[in-house]
Structure formats: C-alpha cells, structure tokens
Amino acid sequence: MSMADRILKPGEIEAPAGEIRFLFLPGRDLFARRAERFRLLAPGHSLGGYLGFLALLADAQQEALDGFPPLPPPTLEEQTLCREQGMPLLDARLRSRNRAWREGLALILRRMAVAEVPTAARETAAGLLCAAESRLEEMADWILAGESAAVPPQESPFIAAALQVYWVHMATALGEHVFVRLEAGGVCPVCGSAPASGVVHAHGSEQGLRYLSCSLCATQWHMVRLKCSSCEATEGIAYYSLEGTNGAVKAESCPDCNTYLKLLYLDKDNRMEATADDLATLALDMLMDEAGKARSGPNLYLHPGGEVEEG
Ligand SMILES: [Zn+2]
Ligand SMILES: [Zn+2]
Structure with a gap:
C-alpha cells in the first residue's frame, strides 16, 4: 500500500451523514x-x-x-x-x-x-x-x-x-x-452566518466528529473533518498550533481560499467554549495573519479593525 492509499478522505473516519446528529x-x-x-x-x-x-x-x-x-x-x-x-x-x-x-x-x-x-x-x-x-x-x-x-x-x-x-x-x-441541513455546509443552518470556530467533540456518539459553531446564534452543526469550511476544498488542508501549547486549539488552514478556522479539540480540554476559547487564543490568529492567512468567520465580540488592550 502506498502512502497515498492510507490518507483518509473526508467522511471515511465517520459514520454516514444520515446517522449523525447534525x-x-x-x-x-x-x-x-x-x-x-x-x-x-x-x-x-x-x-x-x-x-x-x-x-x-x-x-x-x-x-x-x-x-x-x-x-x-x-x-x-x-x-x-x-x-x-x-x-x-x-x-x-x-x-x-x-x-x-x-x-x-x-x-x-x-x-x-x-x-x-x-x-x-x-x-x-x-x-x-x-x-x-x-x-x-x-x-x-x-x-x-x-x-x-x-x-x-x-x-x-x-x-x-x-x-x-x-x-x-x-x-x-x-x-x-x-431546522434542516443546508447544501452549503459552511454556513449556519439556523441563521446563515459564518462559524466563529469549530469544535471536535470528545464524548458519546459524537466523539471525534467536527461541528462548526455559529458566530451569531452559537448553534453547532456537523461538518466532516479534513474539509475547508469556507470553500469545501479537501486537498492540502494543514493544521497549525502555538508552540508550547497542548494542541487543544489548532488553526485549520486551506491553501485554496487561503483562509483558516480554529478547531477546539475537546478531548484535550472539555471545558473549552467555542467563542471564549477562540478569543483567548488570539496569538494564534496573529501567527496566521503573519503567514498571510485570513479568518474565514468572525468572532463578533472582536472588531475586525479594533485593538485589544493587553493587561
Ligand atoms: Zn447561526
Ligand atoms: Zn478553502
């Protein structure tokens, strides 16, 4: 078996979509x-x-x-x-x-x-x-x-x-x-807004599944992993985390549309909350910004041009 054969495709590591709570x-x-x-x-x-x-x-x-x-x-x-x-x-x-x-x-x-x-x-x-x-x-x-x-x-x-x-x-x-599943997997099926971040669940039948978390209404909806939530590309998705952290928060970055979305891995820390932990890891956003990548969705507590004061 070649290396390429062993690379998982989106959806392969998960149950069929119909069986997943969406x-x-x-x-x-x-x-x-x-x-x-x-x-x-x-x-x-x-x-x-x-x-x-x-x-x-x-x-x-x-x-x-x-x-x-x-x-x-x-x-x-x-x-x-x-x-x-x-x-x-x-x-x-x-x-x-x-x-x-x-x-x-x-x-x-x-x-x-x-x-x-x-x-x-x-x-x-x-x-x-x-x-x-x-x-x-x-x-x-x-x-x-x-x-x-x-x-x-x-x-x-x-x-x-x-x-x-x-x-x-x-x-x-x-x-x-x-509410029903939308064809466009990257927008909230409740309000149509972009996700603020994604969450990989750690328990029950949703263990290991990725849900996107709405920046407006905080609904979480299912989207297969290894897929860009912005343009739905599946090739070349890369993950970045801050040095010295346990990797509980990673930026999932897409070479096609040059955006990224943060993913929170609840198996590493199940107290994380999609919006709060997104804001607590702005250092990762700065790193991605330096690499020329843009956020694919907003965090509405954060003004895009606003400065956040340290202290
Ligand atoms: Zn929503
Ligand atoms: Zn993309």
Missing part, C-alpha cells in the same frame, strides 16, 4: 457558561482585562436572554418554504428583526454602563443608550452583513452581543426539529 442548538444557559469560561481564562492571561470585560458582557447577555419575551415564530408557510428551498429559517440577513432585540440591547447597556469595566467602555454603553433607533438598526445591519468594520470598534461588541441574544432566543424557542 445540529445542536445552544442551551438557554449559553451566556452564563460563556461568562464562566471567560472568568476561568482571564487570570494571568495577557488579555486578562479584555476577557474580564467580556465575562461581564456575557453576564448581561444571560440576563437579557432570561427576560426575553416570547416572540411570534416564522409562519408554517415560511417554515415549509425554507425547508423546500434549503434556506436558513432565521436568516440573519434576510429576516426582519423584531424590535425586541433593542430591548435586550438596552438591558445589556444599562448593566454595562455601571459595570466594573474601563471608563471608556462604560461611557460607550451610556452613549449607546441614547442613540437613535435608526442608528442602532443600521449598525445591526452592518454586523449581520459581515461588515462589522463599518461600525465604530468600541460600539460593535455591544450591538453584536444583543444580536446574539436575540438569535439564540429565536432559535431555542423553535427547537431543533424545524
């Missing part, structure tokens, strides 16, 4: 768990101050989610249409938002305006509380269109945080059974 919606305690993870990661970390800020932001998100009012679901007609056409039911770019997302935002801003965070962040939150509805809607549109760079860097995480709460609320209120 979707995990986030739990209603998502933001509490995320906050806990930020708090665990922050002490002694070079970005500790920033991770501490995000822990408080995630606390506020959880409070907003807990108090979210019931909202009208998509009609049965819409559900059937999306299923037939293979479209995300809660498409973040196409679907109009219920104004309730701004009430969630207001709660988050009220908490952050008095939180123990840097003065500048408190002032930004207080300023946004007075912003015109039209301006908030415009910023939300930019973020959901993947154009966060058009939003002021200090404001972007607050708006994004409220949008996350809204989509998590909508998705979990509907339940898993209404």
Whole structure:
C-alpha cells in the first residue's frame, strides 16, 4: 500500500451523514457558561482585562436572554418554504428583526454602563443608550452583513452581543426539529452566518466528529473533518498550533481560499467554549495573519479593525 492509499478522505473516519446528529442548538444557559469560561481564562492571561470585560458582557447577555419575551415564530408557510428551498429559517440577513432585540440591547447597556469595566467602555454603553433607533438598526445591519468594520470598534461588541441574544432566543424557542441541513455546509443552518470556530467533540456518539459553531446564534452543526469550511476544498488542508501549547486549539488552514478556522479539540480540554476559547487564543490568529492567512468567520465580540488592550 502506498502512502497515498492510507490518507483518509473526508467522511471515511465517520459514520454516514444520515446517522449523525447534525445540529445542536445552544442551551438557554449559553451566556452564563460563556461568562464562566471567560472568568476561568482571564487570570494571568495577557488579555486578562479584555476577557474580564467580556465575562461581564456575557453576564448581561444571560440576563437579557432570561427576560426575553416570547416572540411570534416564522409562519408554517415560511417554515415549509425554507425547508423546500434549503434556506436558513432565521436568516440573519434576510429576516426582519423584531424590535425586541433593542430591548435586550438596552438591558445589556444599562448593566454595562455601571459595570466594573474601563471608563471608556462604560461611557460607550451610556452613549449607546441614547442613540437613535435608526442608528442602532443600521449598525445591526452592518454586523449581520459581515461588515462589522463599518461600525465604530468600541460600539460593535455591544450591538453584536444583543444580536446574539436575540438569535439564540429565536432559535431555542423553535427547537431543533424545524431546522434542516443546508447544501452549503459552511454556513449556519439556523441563521446563515459564518462559524466563529469549530469544535471536535470528545464524548458519546459524537466523539471525534467536527461541528462548526455559529458566530451569531452559537448553534453547532456537523461538518466532516479534513474539509475547508469556507470553500469545501479537501486537498492540502494543514493544521497549525502555538508552540508550547497542548494542541487543544489548532488553526485549520486551506491553501485554496487561503483562509483558516480554529478547531477546539475537546478531548484535550472539555471545558473549552467555542467563542471564549477562540478569543483567548488570539496569538494564534496573529501567527496566521503573519503567514498571510485570513479568518474565514468572525468572532463578533472582536472588531475586525479594533485593538485589544493587553493587561
Ligand atoms: Zn447561526
Ligand atoms: Zn478553502
């Protein structure tokens, strides 16, 4: 047998797609768990101050989610249409938002305006509380269109945080059974957004399977390994990790589209959380950036042009 014969092809190491659970919606305690993870990661970390800020932001998100009012679901007609056409039911770019997302935002801003965070962040939150509805809607549109760079860097995480709460609320209120696999494997089957990172599960029947984690609604959906989540190329995929780490987080890089996505290997550390651990490993992003590779999906807590202060 030649070397080439022994190289696994995508899908070969896994059960047929029909037998695999393809979707995990986030739990209603998502933001509490995320906050806990930020708090665990922050002490002694070079970005500790920033991770501490995000822990408080995630606390506020959880409070907003807990108090979210019931909202009208998509009609049965819409559900059937999306299923037939293979479209995300809660498409973040196409679907109009219920104004309730701004009430969630207001709660988050009220908490952050008095939180123990840097003065500048408190002032930004207080300023946004007075912003015109039209301006908030415009910023939300930019973020959901993947154009966060058009939003002021200090404001972007607050708006994004409220949008996350809204989509998590909508998705979990509907339940898993209404969502279907899309033909495009690299976008979220719930909201159509790009993944923030991928997670390789460590337990049960999903052990060893790779799930992509949505940057907006935190849904995890299955995608075979050894395949670029951005362009679905399968040749020449390479993995990079930071020297001196245990390899729990690796960047999966594609030579075809020159992008990468981080993968979190839960068998190495099962406390990892897709969004928090993505942010705690920004050093790996810098390494990939130096190598000329671009992230394939955003982390919405992070402004693409924004500086993160160390300390
Ligand atoms: Zn999503
Ligand atoms: Zn690619």
